[in-house]
Amino acid sequence: MCTKRKSAHEKKVRHITEPGNYTNDMKDMNDEKRRMGKDMEGMAKDAGKKKIIIITGASSGFGMEFALQLDKLFRSTGKYACANRPAGQGCGEMWLIARRKERLEKLAKTLSVPAKIISMDVTKEEDILTFCKMLENENVSIRMLINSAGFGLMGRFDKINIEEQLEMLDVNCKALTRLTYECIPYLGRNGRIIQLASSAAFVPQQNFAIYAATKSYVLSFSRALGAELKEKSIWVTAVCPGPADTEFFHRAEKYGSTLAIKKLTMVSPERVVKEALRDSFHKKALSVCSLPMKAFCIITKIVPHGWILWAAELMGKKKGKTDVG
Numbered sequence: 090m091c092t093k094r095k096s097a098h099e100k101k102v103r104h105i106t107e108p109g110n111y112t113n114d115m116k117d118m119n120d121e122k123r124r125m126g127k128d129m130e131g132m133a134k135d136a137g138k139k140k141i142i143i144i145t146g147a148s149s150g151f152g153m154e155f156a157l158q159l160d161k162l163f164r165s166t167g168k169y170a171c172a173n174r175p176a177g178q179g180c181g182e183m184w185l186i187a188r189r190k191e192r193l194e195k196l197a198k199t200l201s202v203p204a205k206i207i208s209m210d211v212t213k214e215e216d217i218l219t220f221c222k223m224l225e226n227e228n229v230s231i232r233m234l235i236n237s238a239g240f241g242l243m244g245r246f247d248k249i250n251i252e253e254q255l256e257m258l259d260v261n262c263k264a265l266t267r268l269t270y271e272c273i274p275y276l277g278r279n280g281r282i283i284q285l286a287s288s289a290a291f292v293p294q295q296n297f298a299i300y301a302a303t304k305s306y307v308l309s310f311s312r313a314l315g316a317e318l319k320e321k322s323i324w325v326t327a328v329c330p331g332p333a334d335t336e337f338f339h340r341a342e343k344y345g346s347t348l349a350i351k352k353l354t355m356v357s358p359e360r361v362v363k364e365a366l367r368d369s370f371h372k373k374a375l376s377v378c379s380l381p382m383k384a385f386c387i388i389t390k391i392v393p394h395g396w397i398l399w400a401a402e403l404m405g406k407k408k409g410k411t412d413v414g
């Protein structure tokens with residue numbers, strides 16, 4: 090044996106025979122065996138069940154884009170990438186949720202994956218109960234839950250109709266929490282949950298106070314949930330986009346307008362969703378699209394939030410408005 094190969098061989102023998110290393114290698118192998126065993130168990134449990142993806146807020150914006158991009162993934166690869174499973178074991182049906190039924194019907198017609206249209210208001214208890222019955226009756230295994238239903242309102246807290254602000258809490262926080270809770274029992278191993286938070290979650294924001302607070306809730310909840318569900322091999326990703334070109338602003342700017350600097354960083358929903366899916370497939374807890382938002386995320390971890398609020402106030406004054414988002 091040449092000296093180079095001999096020393097490599099000796100190194101390997103030394104590695105195995107060192108008591109600590111040998112035990113660690115065996116532990117790794119046993120962990121892998123256990124994981125594979127659990128995967129097989131999970132697959133056996135899912136056998137015969139309809140594999141579904143659930144998307145809320147599918148009538149517009151990010152929700153609609155998730156449906157289109159996931160459908161494209163099926164068409165191009167013939168498998169549901171998120172599930173890491175071979176063809177035929179992918180998604181059997183997409184469940185599209187929103188209030189505007191005609192929009193969902195139009196979307197469903199463009200998809201190659203069969204779609205179930207669920208026209209419901211996520212804040213209504215009776216609608217949630219009907220949805221729960223559907224889950225129970227249809228023998229489903231959820232591959233992916235995407236909570237995209239949500240809205241924002243810009244403007245001063247004391248100038249916005251309180252009922253609308255409470256509705257924002259209901260849709261962005263309460264409904265998202267409830268739907269996640271009801272879906273977890275049906276999520277199989279390697280399942281995914283994608284929660285639409287926002288870059289507004291990183292720091293309190295004047296003139297966007299309740300919205301930013303709801304998104305902080307979504308971010309905090311999703312990260313903690315991800316840590317809890319890891320042992321079940323269910324992976325949670327909180328998506329934190331900055332401003333994106335969707336119908337979001339139609340309602341958000343009813344009482345106030347956004348800062349020009351925010352509009353400058355506007356990205357397309359296609360880009361946000363593409364990155365969110367990639368991050369979810371890679372089991373990432375956080376998905377932040379675009380360089381400015383990544384930088385913003387880091388800044389909010391370093392700079393005191395009081396300073397950021399002060400800077401936003403200055404920018405608002407410069408614009409000559411008090412109700413800027």
Ligand SMILES: NC(=O)c1ccc[n+]([C@@H]2O[C@H](COP(=O)([O-])OP(=O)(O)OC[C@H]3O[C@@H](n4cnc5c(N)ncnc54)[C@H](OP(=O)(O)O)[C@@H]3O)[C@@H](O)[C@H]2O)c1
Nearest residue numbers: 146148149150151188189211238239287332333335336337
């Ligand atoms: N666009 C942005 O700049 C931006 C940035 C960061 C985060 N986000 C977040 O991303 C998510 C999606 O927003 P988007 O930009 O896609 O806005 P969008 O185009 O306005 O879509 C919002 C979706 O939520 C649904 N929805 C609202 N209230 C509902 C309710 N009570 N019951 C059922 N569905 C309801 C709407 O459907 P119906 O009206 O048909 O019910 C619609 O499909 C939201 O959570 C938003 O906060 C958006």
